[in-house]
Amino acid sequence: MNIGIKILIPLSIFILISIIFTFFITSMISQNIIEEQIYSDLNSNVESRVSHIETILKKYKELTETLVVGNSLKNAVDDSKDYTQRIEQVNRRINNTIQKNEAINSITVLNKNGTVIASNMPTIGCDDSASIIFPEGKEHSFLNDITICNICGEPVITASSPIFVDGEFAGVCVVNYLAAKELYEITTDTSGLRKTGEIYLLNKDGFMISPSRFVNDTVLKQRVDVEHDKNNDYHPGFVESFSTQNYLDENVLRIHTHIPEMKWCVIADVSKEEALAPIAELNNTIFIITFSLIIIGLLVSIIISRSISGPINALSKGVSELKSGNLDHRLNITTGDEIELCANEFNEMSDKLRRSYSELESKVEERTKELTNANEMLQEEVEKQSLIDKKLKNKQTMDAAYSQLLTIAGKTIDLNTLLDLGLTNLMKYTDSPLGAVYLFDPQNNMLVPKITNGAMNSVSDRKFSMGEGIPGESAQRKTMVVVTDIPDDTIFRMESGLCESLPTTIVSSPMIFKDMLLGVIVTCHTGNITQDTLDFMQRVIDQFAVSVNNANSFTQMQVMAAQMKNQRDELEIQSKQLEIASMTKSEFLANMSHELRTPLNSIIGFSEVLHDQTFGPVNEKQLKYINNVLVSGKHLLQLINDILDLSKVEAGKVELFYEDFELSRVIDEVKTLIVSIASKKNISIEVNIGPGLTVLHADCGKFKQILFNLLSNAIKFSPEGEVVTVDAVSVKDMAQVSVTDIGIGISKEDQKKLFKTFVQIDSTASRQYEGTGLGLALVRQFAQLHGGNAWVESKPGEGSTFIFTIPIAGKKNIEDTEKNIENEHDTKESLSAQDPVTASTIDEIKNIAIPDILLPEDSTGDEPLILVVEDDKNSNELLTNALTGAGYRTISAFTGTEAVAIAQKIQPFAITLDIMLPGIDGWDVIKYLKSDLLTRNIPVIVISMLDEKECSYSFDIVDYFTKPVDKNILLSTLNNLTDSLDIESPKVLIVDDEPDIVELLASMIESGGYGIIRAYNGQEGIDKALDEHPDLMILDLMMPVINGFDVIKKLKSIDDTKDIPIIVCTAKDLTKAELQMLTQNVISIMQKGTFNTVQFLDEIDKITKIRRK
């Protein structure tokens, strides 16, 4: 921004504003003053006129009033007066009055009805009652507003006054005054109004009622808008002065006042223009002055600004000259002020600059020379550096190539892909048109071409042996070979279109991994190979070797994995086969058990019968022979049992049946069993039981077996008359039982053989005592199964102590016991694979003929009848004989179907039942019998060939019901039982885990007079059975944790409770296995082979007693 402008503009603006402002103020003020003056003049003008008008109006009114008080008018309206006279009189008066007053237009006399009776106008007889005059004029004097007379057409103002005759209204006198005469004279007087002023009157409707000065014919025609009087107040004293526009749209200054009496507005207008004319002149003068002042002011501003900006410009110019390098430029400013000073300084500065500049120039020249030299040297350096850079770039390319190859090696595990990609890339980076990869075949010691690129068939077909050719040489030497002297017959030729060409260099590099030759890579080149490239190739190929090795390993791994999978598949098949074999083995064992024992039964049984001479006497020899047979038979049985036991143990088929038993009691039992053998040698058995050993939780049967075996051995090897001791102590958590004899002892050597199968130390002795050599092996097996062990401590000549340990608490708990039950179920279910009773069977049953009943000697015909169910004819005969011999009647059935049919038809007293029957097996027979009302109550004795060595048996009648229970059936069964037990008010223990069922059953039988004990789970059932000794139990089989089977087993093992009859309740049909379970524990089981007639008969007797009572 220019300094000049900077000064000029503000200055001018200021001047301008001041002047204009002043101008306007002056103008305004003067205008106001003049206006005031005019208003004042006008106002006084109007005032005087208004009072004049009012005077006139008053005069008119008074005149009229005067008239009406005159007699003439009074008489005129007085009808009592003579008409003509009064008319004449009034007329005269009228005329008189008119003559005297110029202003009067007409005088009319109206009678009280409003009819014109006298007038100077020809209106006599007209009815003017309607016109406003009449009604208004009735009461009092009235001045009507100016109207146009309809007769003369002139504006008139009407005054009226009532005529009273004798105080009564008689008529009205109406006088019309011409407004123009007097009124208008006032309003149209132009004095004081100059040229453009006027005064006029408006009536209440806003119409002009006095003529306008400028416009013709405005009376009662021209409406003037007087906004300022909207109130219509017309109060006296109302005066307004203002500027407005008149009816001619001219700007006027106005005085507005009223004549309240007539509701007239009095307007005095003066043309604003005219009024303010003087102002205008003034304004003009002022304007001219102002204008001149402005011009002068501007000029002055310009000069001032110039005077300042000029020198400054010069200064600025000087600086820019300096800037452009003109050091000679000098300023010439003589303003005498600071700027001059500045300019002088500037000039001095320029001088100085010029001097220093020239100094500088010389210095610069020097420097430049130096720089040029330095630059030349730098150039040389740069050239050197770029050479090094090139080399580096090369190397980088190599590195990139190397890492790319590494990436390929890393990604690929497939040998072919690896070699292919690798070779391609290698050839690319080394600019080789021909390459080949050879793999080393160690078996044939040959290099075999695997991948070729850019080569002819001659290459891909040609193998090299070690040392042969270029590849062979590098392979043998295990080093890179670079050949530049190419033999003519080389197979490494490049084909290009029609001709072949030889490479200039062939490089052959061996792939070595951990000193092992994997192969050789050959590349051919057409140019020179730098050492860098060779180094690069070596690195790459080394890496390659690693990858190739990996690929090879991988391939090997794949092969191995496939092999392993095959092996695994084979193993699976084998294990499946083994499983099948194992299963078969169990079945086999079970079958063999049966098969082996059946004939033995005959051998032993019949021999016994003969021996007992039941059917006749035998001689000494015969008796001896029979005894031989018997002894051999029993021995054989023992062998078979032992073998089967051992087989089972070895096949893992032995399950331990855990229960709680009293150690002392069991030892006593075994002692009892062995006492007969012991007494033959006069050997006594001493038993010592240590403190704290009362109850053992283990397989009782096996325990007894072990002890029995050891005791019989001890007796065998003890000299006569000696003592065999049994000591039982607790060692940590084991019960340790030792059997000591004072026999011949056992050498260390023999001790080793002891527990092995079939090895006997002294076969003579053992033969004599019919040992089998299995005993000790079994002893150890059984002990170890429990988690214990068996061993011997002995010195030759000092006797032997056989020791075995059994955990006191047992390894397993109740859950395992249940598992045992399950397992037993499984085993036994698989054994009995026969069909249950089918419809056809039922038909069969119906059709079976009843065989003969065999009678005992001297039969009375009403002995109890026993149905013997046994498919083996011989065994059947044995049993039958035994029974008839004891005085029972017998009838035989050989199949399950027969058994059911006979039972149904003749309802025997009891049934002996072989489980292994053809057709429907024993379990089905039981089930069938129990489900039939006719037969459910017949006691059944199961005679089983299954492998049960239980020596103890209990015998109770068992029924089982299916829920929902029929009350009557239940009661009748109970009654039967209790009748036989002869108890007055029997207590019944109900055990069921559903409280509702307990209540239901209780309610059913309470009415029968039974006392009820309730238990809601197995444990409670057992506890209450022990505590309260019920006479009967109703037991639910299916309960959680401890189920019905457990309860039965438990109760049967305790002396106090084992004889309580149990009725079993179940919500579902029992399976064969479950029935088996049940009947094992609850129904007498006797084993063929150890068949003891006496015992058997005892059992039958028991039933009789129970039933008979």
Next chain:
Amino acid sequence: MTHILVVEDNPLNMELISDLLESYGYEVTGANDGEEALEIISGSAFDLILLDMQLPKMDGLEVLENLKSNPATVDITVVALTAHAMKGDEKKFKEAGCSGYIPKPIEVHKLQSAIAQYIGE
């Protein structure tokens, strides 16, 4: 009278065979093991030896060897009594010098004719 030696360790078997042979009219001597047998043989003359091949102390084959290596006894007919009845056994016994074998359990009805046959030889 034909004299037969029965070498058998099981007394019941011994009794059976002895009684049977006696019932056939032969003279029977029993030995319970190999040692005893050899002792008895050295003292008496026998027409036939029935030898149980499974003996305690001295095994049947040992006895046989003994007999066959002794010129005094080499000619005595020896018949093996065996429960083995396995394939290689017959051959083994024959090679050891047995003229034949009688399997156990003994078929009582066939015994007489078998013995007669061996005596006849």
